[in-house]
Amino acid sequence: MSKTAGFEHRIIIIFLDHVNRVGQRFDAPLASSLPVSCAQASVEFSGELSLLSIYEESLEKPLTQGYQNICKCWKGSYGSAMEFVELIKAPKVDNVVMRRPLFPNVEGTLCITGHHIILSSRKEDTEELWLLHRNVDVVEKKQSTFGGGTVAIKYALSQIEITNLLYPFFYRPMYNILEDGWTAFTTESEFSKLVLKSDDWRISNVNKDFTVCNSYPATVVVPKSVPDEVITTAASFRQGGRFPVLCYRHENGSVLLRSGQPLVGPSGKRCKEDEKLINAVLGPGKRGYIIDTRAQTLAQTAKSRGGGFELEIHYPQWRRIHKPIDRHHNLLDSLARLLEACNDTSCTMDKWLGRLESSNWLSHVRDTLNCACLVAQCLDQENLSVLAHGSDGTDTTLAVTSITQIILNPDCRSIRGFEALIEREWLQGGYPFGSRHFKSGYAYTASSVKNPKKKYAPTFLLFMDCVWQLFFQFPCSFEFTENFLITILQHSYASQFGTFLGDNVWEREQLNLHLNTVSLWSHINRPEIILTFMNPVYEPNSKVIWPSVAPASLSLWSGLFLRWVVDQKPTEETWKAIAEMKEKEKELKKQAIKLRKQLIDMEKALNSKLSTSSPST
Amino acid sequence: METIKTPKIDNVGLLERYSSRRNAVGALYLTATHLIYVDHDNKRETWILHSHISSVTKLPLTPQGSPLQVRTKTFLSMTFVIPKERDAHDLFISLSQLCQPTSIEDLYSFRYNMGSEDLPREAGWALFDLQLEFERMGVPNESWTMTSLNKDYEICDTYPRYLYVPATAQTAVLLGSSRFRSRGRLPVLTYLHSTKAALCRCSQPLSGFSARCVEDESLLVCIQKVNPNTAQLVVVDTRPKINAMANRAAGKGYESEANYENTRFHFAGIDNIHVMRSSLTRLLETCELKTPAMAAFLNGVESSGWLRHIKSILDAAVFIAKTLEDGSSVLVHCSDGWDRTAQVCGLSQILLDPYYRTIHGFQALIAKEWLSFGHKFTDRCGHISIDPKEVSPVFTQWLECVWNLIQQFPSVFQFNDRLLLCIHDHVHSCQFGTFVGNCQKDRIDLRLEEKTYSLWGYIANHMNEFLNPLYKPDTNVGFIQPNLAPQTFKFWREMYCRWETGLHPRESLTDLMVASKDHINSLDDHIRLLQKRIKLTEEKFATHPNSNGENNTEESVEDNRLTYKKNLLDEMNMKVQRKIEYDPLMVTSFANKSSDGLSLLSSDYHDKTEDIMALAKLSDELNSVALEWKSVRGVKECPCSTPLDVSTRKSHCWSCGEIYCARCLDKSASLPGHISQKQSPVCRECYRVLIKSASVESPE
Numbered sequence A: 001m002s003k004t005a006g007f008e009h010r011i012i013i014i015f016l017d018h019v020n021r022v023g024q025r026f027d028a029p030l031a032s033s034l035p036v037s038c039a040q041a042s043v044e045f046s047g048e049l050s051l052l053s054i055y056e057e058s059l060e061k062p063l064t065q066g067y068q069n070i071c072k073c074w075k076g077s078y079g080s081a082m083e084f085v086e087l088i089k090a091p092k093v094d095n096v097v098m099r100r101p102l103f104p105n106v107e108g109t110l111c112i113t114g115h116h117i118i119l120s121s122r123k124e125d126t127e128e129l130w131l132l133h134r135n136v137d138v139v140e141k142k143q144s145t146f147g148g149g150t151v152a153i154k155y156a157l158s159q160i161e162i163t164n165l166l167y168p169f170f171y172r173p174m175y176n177i178l179e180d181g182w183t184a185f186t187t188e189s190e191f192s193k194l195v196l197k198s199d200d201w202r203i204s205n206v207n208k209d210f211t212v213c214n215s216y217p218a219t220v221v222v223p224k225s226v227p228d229e230v231i232t233t234a235a236s237f238r239q240g241g242r243f244p245v246l247c248y249r250h251e252n253g254s255v256l257l258r259s260g261q262p263l264v265g266p267s268g269k270r271c272k273e274d275e276k277l278i279n280a281v282l283g284p285g286k287r288g289y290i291i292d293t294r295a296q297t298l299a300q301t302a303k304s305r306g307g308g309f310e311l312e313i314h315y316p317q318w319r320r321i322h323k324p325i326d327r328h329h330n331l332l333d334s335l336a337r338l339l340e341a342c343n344d345t346s347c348t349m350d351k352w353l354g355r356l357e358s359s360n361w362l363s364h365v366r367d368t369l370n371c372a373c374l375v376a377q378c379l380d381q382e383n384l385s386v387l388a389h390g391s392d393g394t395d396t397t398l399a400v401t402s403i404t405q406i407i408l409n410p411d412c413r414s415i416r417g418f419e420a421l422i423e424r425e426w427l428q429g430g431y432p433f434g435s436r437h438f439k440s441g442y443a444y445t446a447s448s449v450k451n452p453k454k455k456y457a458p459t460f461l462l463f464m465d466c467v468w469q470l471f472f473q474f475p476c477s478f479e480f481t482e483n484f485l486i487t488i489l490q491h492s493y494a495s496q497f498g499t500f501l502g503d504n505v506w507e508r509e510q511l512n513l514h515l516n517t518v519s520l521w522s523h524i525n526r527p528e529i530i531l532t533f534m535n536p537v538y539e540p541n542s543k544v545i546w547p548s549v550a551p552a553s554l555s556l557w558s559g560l561f562l563r564w565v566v567d568q569k570p571t572e573e574t575w576k577a578i579a580e581m582k583e584k585e586k587e588l589k590k591q592a593i594k595l596r597k598q599l600i601d602m603e604k605a606l607n608s609k610l611s612t613s614s615p616s617t
Numbered sequence B: 001m002e003t004i005k006t007p008k009i010d011n012v013g014l015l016e017r018y019s020s021r022r023n024a025v026g027a028l029y030l031t032a033t034h035l036i037y038v039d040h041d042n043k044r045e046t047w048i049l050h051s052h053i054s055s056v057t058k059l060p061l062t063p064q065g066s067p068l069q070v071r072t073k074t075f076l077s078m079t080f081v082i083p084k085e086r087d088a089h090d091l092f093i094s095l096s097q098l099c100q101p102t103s104i105e106d107l108y109s110f111r112y113n114m115g116s117e118d119l120p121r122e123a124g125w126a127l128f129d130l131q132l133e134f135e136r137m138g139v140p141n142e143s144w145t146m147t148s149l150n151k152d153y154e155i156c157d158t159y160p161r162y163l164y165v166p167a168t169a170q171t172a173v174l175l176g177s178s179r180f181r182s183r184g185r186l187p188v189l190t191y192l193h194s195t196k197a198a199l200c201r202c203s204q205p206l207s208g209f210s211a212r213c214v215e216d217e218s219l220l221v222c223i224q225k226v227n228p229n230t231a232q233l234v235v236v237d238t239r240p241k242i243n244a245m246a247n248r249a250a251g252k253g254y255e256s257e258a259n260y261e262n263t264r265f266h267f268a269g270i271d272n273i274h275v276m277r278s279s280l281t282r283l284l285e286t287c288e289l290k291t292p293a294m295a296a297f298l299n300g301v302e303s304s305g306w307l308r309h310i311k312s313i314l315d316a317a318v319f320i321a322k323t324l325e326d327g328s329s330v331l332v333h334c335s336d337g338w339d340r341t342a343q344v345c346g347l348s349q350i351l352l353d354p355y356y357r358t359i360h361g362f363q364a365l366i367a368k369e370w371l372s373f374g375h376k377f378t379d380r381c382g383h384i385s386i387d388p389k390e391v392s393p394v395f396t397q398w399l400e401c402v403w404n405l406i407q408q409f410p411s412v413f414q415f416n417d418r419l420l421l422c423i424h425d426h427v428h429s430c431q432f433g434t435f436v437g438n439c440q441k442d443r444i445d446l447r448l449e450e451k452t453y454s455l456w457g458y459i460a461n462h463m464n465e466f467l468n469p470l471y472k473p474d475t476n477v478g479f480i481q482p483n484l485a486p487q488t489f490k491f492w493r494e495m496y497c498r499w500e501t502g503l504h505p506r507e508s509l510t511d512l513m514v515a516s517k518d519h520i521n522s523l524d525d526h527i528r529l530l531q532k533r534i535k536l537t538e539e540k541f542a543t544h545p546n547s548n549g550e551n552n553t554e555e556s557v558e559d560n561r562l563t564y565k566k567n568l569l570d571e572m573n574m575k576v577q578r579k580i581e582y583d584p585l586m587v588t589s590f591a592n593k594s595s596d597g598l599s600l601l602s603s604d605y606h607d608k609t610e611d612i613m614a615l616a617k618l619s620d621e622l623n624s625v626a627l628e629w630k631s632v633r634g635v636k637e638c639p640c641s642t643p644l645d646v647s648t649r650k651s652h653c654w655s656c657g658e659i660y661c662a663r664c665l666d667k668s669a670s671l672p673g674h675i676s677q678k679q680s681p682v683c684r685e686c687y688r689v690l691i692k693s694a695s696v697e698s699p700e
Helices: A051-065 A067-076 A187-197 A228-236 A272-282 A296-304 A328-343 A349-359 A361-380 A396-408 A415-427 A441-445 A459-473 A482-493 A505-510 A520-524 A527-533 A569-613 B085-099 B130-136 B171-180 B214-225 B241-248 B273-287 B294-304 B306-325 B340-352 B359-372 B394-408 B417-429 B440-445 B455-461 B509-543 B547-574 B577-594 B598-609 B614-623 B684-697
Strands: A007-015 A018-021 A039-047 A092-099 A106-112 A116-120 A127-132 A136-143 A201-204 A220-223 A245-249 A255-258 A288-292 A318-322 A385-389 B008-015 B024-030 B034-039 B044-049 B053-058 B066-072 B077-082 B144-147 B163-166 B188-192 B198-201 B233-237 B263-267 B329-333 B667-670 B679-682
Touching: A187 A201, A187 A220, A187 A245, A187 A415, A220 A272, A228 A272, A245 A396, A255 A272, A255 A361, A255 A396, A272 A288, A272 A385, A288 A361, A328 A349, A328 A361, A328 A459, A349 A361, A349 B294, A349 B306, A361 A385, A361 A396, A361 A459, A361 B294, A385 A396, A396 A415, A396 A459, A415 A482, A415 A520, A459 A482, A482 A520, A482 A527, A520 A527, A569 B509, A569 B614, B008 B034, B024 B085, B053 B085, B066 B085, B077 B085, B130 B359, B163 B214, B171 B214, B188 B340, B198 B340, B214 B233, B214 B329, B233 B306, B273 B294, B273 B306, B273 B394, B294 B306, B306 B329, B306 B340, B306 B394, B329 B340, B340 B359, B340 B394, B359 B417, B359 B440, B359 B455, B394 B417, B417 B455, B667 B684, B679 B684
Parallel strands: A255 A385, A288 A318, A288 A385, B198 B329, B233 B263, B233 B329
Antiparallel strands: A007 A039, A007 A136, A018 A127, A039 A092, A092 A106, A106 A116, A116 A127, A201 A220, A220 A245, A245 A255, B008 B024, B008 B077, B024 B034, B034 B044, B053 B066, B066 B077, B144 B163, B163 B188, B188 B198, B667 B679
């Protein structure tokens, strides 16, 4: 490694996805190589040439001018290997050293392709880095010889704004898709049992053109007694047209609904149809809860701006509770601080604990779990139905409704059930993955990210953290492992699969994703992949799992946040040992049963032989 | 006893910390040894040993009665609401007297009698011997020698009798050095690393501002010289430098660099016992917050400084271990050399030597570093009522450091964290005499070996509970280097919030692993028996049609049986006759040690094949081992209706596979379905069945 005046570059990554061994196809990285995935790690490069300038020069101009041409060109030559030649000024740099925490350095050649940065030493048996541009959160430059300042790049390939130029459109699987993940979890199949079993619900096509609500799927589940016209009117009274829809029906019959905030406004408007719609859920004389994920004051402010909350006089059957969870930039800010704290291993104990506290991340986790527990309590113990919403009903609302389901519904704790939950609540429920996951914590400090037009937020990450807390407290009640959560999280930020592209079902249909890209579920649900995510100690648990939300019970998700700071091998080895133990136990049991049977059979045979032969002797 | 005025109080409320709604109501009993709270509605009994009580506080009167808060050294905190003020006051007075006797001879260990356990009083006392421990390290050798200068505790009453010093050090040097060191604690060897680098410990020098001692200096030179690797000696003063300097005003202090050649000095900056005591108090206050917000909790943990102290101890230990690994000898001291010195010396040996990471080695280390070298357990734990300023959680901290290492290296420790909790509790309980007294001399003067039980004997008898299911002996090698980044240090919830059962993971992986491991052992044992049986049956099949052959085997087997019987009689004579009623089982287990086990099996088996009962007997044998074990998950109570929660150990009966609490699973027997005939834990019901069938089968 030459230590002459070179530049050092830090590429800060949302998720470092794969470090491959040479000779392996990129196609199967998750199955075959160790996925060194981590939220926010950084890889430092140092080499003779300035990688930064490559990135900088090649990306800034074309992004504003060139992409329309590329678009045309892409549409014309669909499916052909598209090289973003115009964007890439210098496709290759030699003598680059990659430094990473916890793992040895890699020296080699750096290549930039349309979708990846590839670092390869071009030797057998060495590691190769394949990094999706989407994964890059920030690029920083520092001149190593002078130890000078840091320059952050504002735009990079990772910010191509035209969704259909992204890698998933170019990715072709090297295996046969047995079950198409795009059609695996439809509203019809998910709710068919419910609709059949209960007379109160029906599947409505009111949103088939996405005109009633553009962030809902084409089909939703609504009360049977309410006709589509009423729903259309009610939708106009809800933020973003997100009228109350069913998301879960508990075994005791109480239901969980979610919606956007009512557009009550400063004058206190009402909407008879909306009232009719949600009262139809309760039936005469029964009561329900409305859980608002905003603080009372925030809801009040929203009211003065045309939004608001259900007023008691118009919704006498409902009791409203405010259970605030922080949102958007507050969460992102919190995450950014947490990451900063996590990555500084040289600080003192006091400083680390102080920063962990002031990041507030664990408080957010606790708030979310608290709110979900409240909802679950209403449904399970008080036997009352709940309507949950915040402002848009696309972020914290979804976190609350989905965690509630994990607490209450054992199905959601299986691999397929969890996939279905993400599909139902987050993808079809209209969590804008495209916008929210465009950038993550590291990029937060860069001023461009504070652009109010873009709402980056780690709400989904917060949700996953809550799931992990549940997993930590009930390690035998989940069919999947921690790695499964990390894998999904990683793909939600950058992926070769199309599942998390776009902001809602409508956008995904526009992009024809189900034809042009592969679904993550198609990949995960292949038997050889799904086996790697199986929890060795899983025992289906039909009960409700009530987590502890006491501060001492919540811990930092070190498998995610500290992956690059603290060696995770002990945890991995522990799980491996558990899996081996369980496997051995099962095997020995089988063997013992077999031997017992064999012995008894032999014994019987011998006995009969003895009894027949004894008279003769 | 005159101290107990009211032995029983009814209608006592128990304040729940988190919800004020559902307070339990029960009865409070005060016995000579325990405070017992019985909550009939929830079938819960809480037994608090008097010696565990750290404080009893009267809280302001409430309409329901007078609340009395009892806190223990095991970090349990309970607030009882007693209807009558008078009862509360009586209880308060009684407990205040009972929890800390004024005389050491009134401690629980002098009255404690192992009722249910058949452990002889002498068991365990001879388990760890300092001389043997040094022999294990290859000492004495040409460089290090044993001196009996301290045989009658003349030069230092807080040191062991036999001290290990450089062979080149003259008696005059040793005596001179001991006069120059606080309380005579001169530099002596405590661990000789495989690199020939020595770890020595002592107390601070009485240097004041300018005093020096030629003998002390030459003793350090001797220590330096016997190390063939390097001419340098590293002196680690575990105190913050400012504290060390302050000590100079009192005529103590630290070695002046000018007087000691080829010596490197290092201050580790670990705070003193008073800082540690108040740090723990603040940590516990944080744990007891009524409605804690996340931020308040984290803030409390931070401002207590507890984790910072833990890190500073581990930092110092890693520094010492690295220095030794690199070949330099290290001399460690603090002020008196019995608190911080014991902490860091003990830890660095755990880091360096795989032996100290085994159960036996870990106990040997405690016996050496803490007990022999005079950590003042009675003062630090407040066994008797003395100066409260002497109390400090030094040993608890050390256990926490070990716990942190177990977290980072889950497969190199033979023991699990239950052992740490067990030792911690018994250090304070005084149920065993092991930790009574402040030094070895105290213990000899108190004649503890004759009058009390040893904790080591108890642990040896309960080894199964303390084994780490993840332990891999082949990975337990060499120097382990922990990550010291602050992010790796966790709050030890299982220690400080142990009794808040709601706070812990609802499904314990450790329980599951332990059960799995036990089950594997049981199945493996059973399978080996089945394989033997099948082989024998196959042989029978082969030999049977030939009547001559059959007779031959018959005879030889008959022979075997005779020899076996002879063995058996011999063994029986040798054995203590205490379990005569089910001795067929006991004896078989003994007989197996001498013979290969097969002869017994074949003879026993062959006998029975001749009668019709064979098949029934076989099924008895097979049914004695459970193939299916009940899942640990979701078990709420023992069949005796004792609630089982996260903190209570759930044990399987190896014979029926059911789960019981520790009290119900106190029997053990060897199962006919096991080839090894080892003693396995069984429930009372299975025990009865096993004993019955065993006595039926052996008419002799």
